[in-house]
Each structure stands twice: as structure tokens, then as C-alpha cells.
Amino acid sequence: xxxxxxxxxxxxxxxxxxxxxxxxxxxxxxxxxxxxxxxxxxxxxxxxxxxxxxxxxxxxxxxxxxxxxxxxxxxxxxxxxxxxxxxxxxxxxxxxxxxxxxxxxxxxxxxxxx
Amino acid sequence: xxxxxxxxxxxxxxxxxxxxxxxxxxxxxxxxxxxxxxxxxxxxxxxxxxxxxxxxxxxxxxxxxxxxxxxxxxxxxxxxxxxxxxxxxxxxxxxxxxxxxxxxxxxxxxxxxx
Numbered sequence: 001x002x003x004x005x006x007x008x009x010x011x012x013x014x015x016x017x018x019x020x021x022x023x024x025x026x027x028x029x030x031x032x033x034x035x036x037x038x039x040x041x042x043x044x045x046x047x048x049x050x051x052x053x054x055x056x057x058x059x060x061x062x063x064x065x066x067x068x069x070x071x072x073x074x075x076x077x078x079x080x081x082x083x084x085x086x087x088x089x090x091x092x093x094x095x096x097x098x099x100x101x102x103x104x105x106x107x108x109x110x111x112x113x114x
Numbered sequence: 115x116x117x118x119x120x121x122x123x124x125x126x127x128x129x130x131x132x133x134x135x136x137x138x139x140x141x142x143x144x145x146x147x148x149x150x151x152x153x154x155x156x157x158x159x160x161x162x163x164x165x166x167x168x169x170x171x172x173x174x175x176x177x178x179x180x181x182x183x184x185x186x187x188x189x190x191x192x193x194x195x196x197x198x199x200x201x202x203x204x205x206x207x208x209x210x211x212x213x214x215x216x217x218x219x220x221x222x223x224x225x226x227x228x
Contacts (some may be wrong), residue, residue: 009154032215043118043204043219089156093215101214106156107219 003027004092004107014113019080021108023090024072030092034102035075038069038087047088048075079112085111118142118220120205133192135223137205142212146188147217150174151202161204163188163213187209195227 007022022035034049050057050064050073057064061078077084090105118139127133139146147162159172161180169180177199179191190198202224206217 021136034215036217043206043221044217046216049216065145076227091215101159101162102217104157 003103004105006090006108007044008108009106010109010111012111012113013080014081015082016078019077019084019110021073021075021077021088021090021110023074023105024070025073027092027094029094030073030103032093033064033103034091035062035064036091036104038089038107040086041114044087045087061069069093078089080112087094116143116213116218118205118207118218120203120220120223122154122223123221123223124226126228127192128193129195129197129227133225135190135192135203135205135225137188137220138186139191139205139207139218140186141207141209141218142185143207143218144185145208145214146226147206147208148178148180148188148190148204149171150205150224151204151222157204160190191195193227197227199225200225 003026006023007080011017031052035047038044042062048059048062050066055066063076066073087107087109089107091102093102144165148160149157158174160174162170165183166185173205181189202222204222205220208214
């Protein structure tokens, strides 16, 4: 059973549009949700994260919307630019000492229509 | 700041061969991880080490060994390389196990089995 699920393996939008990447999870104990961004030939890097006590987290053009009741979240990329083309991983972890290991989704490969 | 260095970047070996990947970090982090990345399958945890001389199995440890020689270095050995093991192997670190929800990744090592 997949604990963290990303609904799209790939997503393509026009430059300047808002892209929406969706993610859902199974474990109600998860309370921390980071998104990692990975460019080709590089390792993933933390982009933005949210805790389950919040329903929105914004950082520049990137916003996470979180719905605890539905157990899903989405990453919105506003005004998409060529430099945003990358693979985005949704991840989750639960609180508590020694139990902060991340569970990753399979990733969404995001690209722009030239 | 710090950096994670993985060597080699490409590792070519023959089927059945024992192959070793190395990872060094200068963050002075306690905890280190090895992940395997297959296209369309996300990141799967192979081994992690909470602190120097510690070793913990992840979800995909069969067929692999690991060694935490010192705080700054963590090695992964493929005990008998198989062609279905061709993937990118990512090393990561976190400040400690309680900070395991914030990972810093290396650029990855690609394993090619001929």
C-alpha cells in the first residue's frame, strides 16, 4: 500500500500558468509534509514544507494547500517559468522522537510547453 | 553550509560483481542515509545510520551492505550486482535522527550493470 501518493507521473503547462501538483497520504499520524525539487543530474533539495496545524504555506511563487480532513495537499507553482522544470516529490513524516523518517511519493515530472 | 560528495558518479560493473559506493558529508551531521531512485518509483530507503558505527535497515536492504566508517562517511555495497539493479543511488544526511524529516542529498551515483 502506497503511503504517499502523487496523482500524476508528469505534468505539462504553458509558461506563465499556475501548475498544480497533487499529493495524498494514508497515515493519519503524518504531520509534516515537505516537497523536494530535483533537477536532472542533481539530488533532491527541500523546496517548501508545511505542518499539519496549518492549511497554507507560501514561499514566493510556491504555495502548499493542505486539507487534513481529506488527507491531501497540493503544491501550486504560480507564473510557471522554464527554471521550474524539474521532478517534484511530495513526502511525509510523523512527529515523535526517532520517528521522523520521510516517506516519499513517486514524484511528478513537471515541464513547460515551449 | 555544507556539501555531500558521492563517488563515483558512474559505476559500471559486471553481473555478480560486488560494488561499493561512497559518500562523504561535511555538515557534521549525525545521521546518514542511502536511497535508491528508480524511474517512476520514487525514493526508497536502503540503509541508514543514526550515528557513527550504527546501522539500520531500510525498506530495501536485501542485496546490500552498508558501513559507517566514521561520522563523515557512509558506504553502500551492492553484494552481487544484477541488471535489474541499474538505478541512481542517493546519499543524504540530517542533523540527527530527530531531524530526519529534513534531508540534504548528494548528486547521486548511477549504477550500470553489464
